[in-house]
Amino acid sequence: MKINLYSKTNCPLCDKAKQVLQELQNEFSFQINEIDIYQDDTLLEKYQLMIPVVEIDGEEVDFGLVQKDVIRKRLLEARKS
Known part of the structure; x- marks a missing residue:
């Protein structure tokens, strides 16, 4: 599975979102x-005011202050299907 993380450089929220995703890779x-x-x-x-944006299977799952629980729930749903 591939997750798209829409971000930009020098973006603390983007860095936090990437860290959340890296933790979920465990x-x-x-x-x-x-x-x-x-x-x-x-x-x-499209995303200038929303970043970071996490997209799973073409669906925007979370943006801004990315929540680990929101991403985990979506990944669990994807695992079941």
């Missing part, structure tokens, strides 16, 4: 695909 098998929104005008327009 429980679940997935890759983190970190995407800098400043490299794509479309992504910048």
Whole structure:
């Protein structure tokens, strides 16, 4: 499974979101695909005020202050299906 993390450089919330995802990798098998929104005008327009954004299977699961419990719940649902 691959998780997209939409972020930007010099973003403390993005760093915290990445840390949450890395901690969850101890429980679940997935890759983190970190995407800098400043490299794509479309992504910048879409996510500028929301970052960081965690996307699992094309679904925006959480953004801003990313919560480990929210991501864990979605990963458990994905594991069951």
